[in-house]
Amino acid sequence: MLIKEPGSKTVSKNTEPIAPEVYREMGLIDSEYQKIVEVLGRHPTYTEVGMYSVMWSEHCGYKYSRPILRLFKKYKEALEGEGLENAGVIDIGDGYGIVMKMETHNHPSAVEPFQGAATGVGGILRDIFTMGARPIACLNSLRFGPLDDAHNRYLFENVVAGIAHYGNCVGVPTIAGEVVFDDCYSGNCLVNAMSAGIVRIDDIASACAKGVGNSVLYVGSSTGCDGIHGATFASVELGPDSENRRPNVQIGDPFQEKLLIEATIEALKTGFVVGIQDMGAAGITCSTCETSAKAGTGMEIDVLKVPRRQSDMTPYEVMLSESQERMLAIVEKGHEDDVAAVFKKWGLNAVVIGHVTDDGLVHVWEGDQLVAEVPAKSLADDAPTYYLETEEPEYLKEVRCFDLTKIPEPADYNEALEKLLGSPSIASKEWVYRQYDHMVQTNTAILPGADAAALRIRGTKKAIALVCDCNGRYCYLDPFVGAQIAVAEAARNLACVGAKALGVTDCVSFGNPEKPQVFWQFKRAIEGMAEACEAFDTPVISGNVSFYNETPETAIYPTPVVGMLGLIEDADKHCTPEFKREGDVVALLTGRRITKDSESDPGFCAVNDLGGSEYLKVMHNVVAGQPPALDIEAEKRLHTCLIEAISSNLLSSAHDCSDGGLAVALAESSIGGKLGVEASIVADCSASVALFGEAQSRAVISLPPDKLGELGELVEKHAIECTILGKVQGDRFKIDVNGVTVIDREVEQITRVWKNAIPERMEGRA
Amino acid sequence: MKFGVIVFPGSNCDQDAYYAVRDVLKEPVEYIWHQEHDLKGVDCVIVPGGFSYGDYLRTGAVARFSPVMEAVKEHTDKGGYAIGICNGFQILCEAHLLPGALVSNDCLKFVCKYVQLTPANLNTPWTNQCKNGQVLNIPIAHQGGNFVCDQETLKRIEDNGQVILRYCDEAGRVTPEANPNGSLNNIAGVINERGNVAGMMPHPERAVEKILGSADGLNILRSVIEWARR
Amino acid sequence: MAKVKVYVTLKPSLLDAQGRVVQTALENLGYGNVEDVRIGKYIELEVKENGQTLDTQIEEMCRKLLANPVIENYRFEVTE
Amino acid sequence: MAKVKVYVTLKPSLLDAQGRVVQTALENLGYGNVEDVRIGKYIELEVKENGQTLDTQIEEMCRKLLANPVIENYRFEVTE
């Protein structure tokens, strides 16, 4: 206990050392404890160690990932720039900015999928409106083990229901996302929630605790013992009922969040809110020390004033609680009531718990007892940084030299196609997005099911498009190229709806970083992503890192998910993937390396395009080879060409070729449009490669024949190759390769396979 | 015609309804906070979608007791117009301003999608701008839109023409496959005996512009304006 | 202080979709001997006695708010 | 045929948002004397006895499916 001498500012520090078992349980190592002692010039109190342990964890302090993340130039600026503290902003013109961020809730979701996923959505929304932005979209990127396992089905079912529950209730449309199933995610599901909001650039809220003497206002739900550092169970202060007392999982209340959104936006309009920050991980600790560290101020708070849900909470518990739906606002002195009135109108708590000071210290009082006195900066900015070792993983040599030419052709290409269309990773995700309200707010111009979703921006001619993407298998085979492809594919998806890529948020999940092979994957993936983002001129404005996604049996594939924002200049001129009318010409646009040297021209396709493909996995249960090659310059030309073609109203449809290759892309356009196609491919490779190879930088388009001339000029201008494949017609899905009909099915039949794959697995089981 | 959009703390389609009336229909409209006792002289009340008070216990159960619902009841008792959309429909049923109740969808899941509707009675304040045999394309977004009532009530509302909208397929056929939530007789919308109060699960305010995929919702919203003018 | 337990169940004439799904799930888990499942609500109230008859008060709360008589039945127990 | 009643409640330390809203609503309806409301599930099962101990079976069903032990407590009664 620290003791304050009556009537003085000095504090006598008669603290005892904390036992190593206790701080180690909290996740601190010996050298970190020593560093705390150095900073404080004494031993910390129990509450203080608790505060350091959460702020210096990887989750809050990025102690392992920070050195690598510096590769993102803009990200660094976003993290450190004033006003951009919680989530980055992208200027879309007309005075508006888009704020976006993505975050994982993998571990909570594995324990309690419904609440874990729901609170993930809640947390990411708070990151958005804490900047003064109104949330306008949610997205999610999910990974599960195969659906033939009951536990994976349970996780999938409840994660989706949890996301739906929270997003639907707060009234933010969930407009896009991705779901991938693979063995490596059994026991390690990934739940990444993303959100985007809109704000007038002039109205961006700050997260700085400026102005000595200003009041610190606690708003929102009351504080309970939920979500406190699971590791602290063993500590001395806890009785036998500890598990009941301090549940590891939090329960969210989207209704409170909805109130918090409206009230926060309204409170900011009073002009009296100097700074505001959500309480996410590390709750009050994080919000108090970060806001004061950023402003170079200090803060004094009294935990007894914090609204509580449980009696007898210790200061430690109050400071570390991760109860949901709470915020900390710094309010101009003398205007506390004006601001509190807004929150109270919405039925929320709003209590002054302290004030801003000038000494750079966070003082935590429990009544007249001082329980913590720590430099704000040391908590917020001085987390120890570690440069972990890297080592190229052994498995790579083996998987890379796999001989793809030995893969036999399938006996029946129709069956191969249906197997791919029925693979849950490729199949229709309607079962998922049906459960999400994707139309509330009445701005959704492109509904889920297209390459990217789009929202028109009222009061302008514009629309924004959003997407998230990552192929973990590619990243497993080559994290550098895989991460680059994630960026390229996201941008391609945007281009296919007519949007130009503007910026990126990321959410990267890996195994245990203390294993050099895992850290190597992490480093290579971030290098790839950083390089690609620079090439596409899409700054990384925010992000999140999740490590330790592994069980003794498996580690996940490196999964660096990219969330990307694009802009459509004229909302009326966007495009969707489904065929629109019979008689349209179907063609393939390919961004190809410009080269005089014909030897290096890869031709229509090459056997290497099967590396890491869905085809290889689904048909042969093989994950090997190298991911398809990516030429970023060629990719960019393709996007420019697509965007120009769409804005000139040339295209009826556009759809990117990705998982499952050309055949799957054509099938999806056909299924969506309920229209058949007759396509012929001429290729200097086997039919399986031509149909299912996953060469990059390609898109399937359809257009009226009379627009071919204009398109020709465009592709010429951008040095894009345009291969005419055939025509939209009838009700059969038919593909010839080198003059031989290899695929011929009724559209209705492949539609059934594609649409029923997930519902059958989820519901059809007797 | 002056519209009023009720705002419960958990309403989340209030702004969409407001936008549809003000910016698309170009009619005067005001928000009315759930604590108000006065409806500010509006002609037609919209009880919007959302989650009123979090929709715990049962959807609409708590909202029914808010001060503003007293005022709505007075308004409709005097013949004033009111339409409940989605959660608003649930609230009006709980408040006994409309017959029946809405229970969980038979699939137990939230369902968000465009559905097709066929008007079942054109001679009402809410459907007079629809055409016979017309198929309206309007989205739904709910988890508890399964309309139920006892057999007697069902017979009565069917006989009285109180069913105004039914789920149908693209050709206008009222089939079990076209029923997205298990509602009795594919009922998507009903009115009270007098006809001045309506409830519907689909969201007409979401289908008001081409860029949103459909403008068919305007047929419903325009009907009441036309009806009052007559 | 009285402790009140309220049980709200769907009227038998209504199909209990949730109950049916749970029954199927139990069957899949190997409990084929579960023949019927009905799912309702269980509400615990702590009520301070205020001179008025508790039973009448609870009855009223149930009718007005805790249950919807159009679709649900209810019953309650008062314990001390 | 045994009739089993299962009661599932949220662990006391967790936020019961439903209960809170219902309590406020009751207060507004004039029942200020209701001091606490917790809302849980009430499940009725009809189970055919199949030689195995019923209690063990029900216990298992609760743990595996009817309740989520991470956030919920449960108890049950068997009546004939």
Ligand SMILES: Nc1ncnc2c1ncn2[C@@H]1O[C@H](COP(=O)(O)OP(=O)(O)O)[C@@H](O)[C@H]1O
């Ligand atoms: N978890 C999800 N949440 C919302 N929408 C999803 C989700 N998963 C997939 N979708 C939507 O389904 C469609 C198909 O997804 P996907 O196959 O991943 O697209 P692509 O192959 O073009 O990247 C997209 O519109 C996507 O936004």
Ligand SMILES: [Mg+2]
């Ligand atoms: Mg796809």
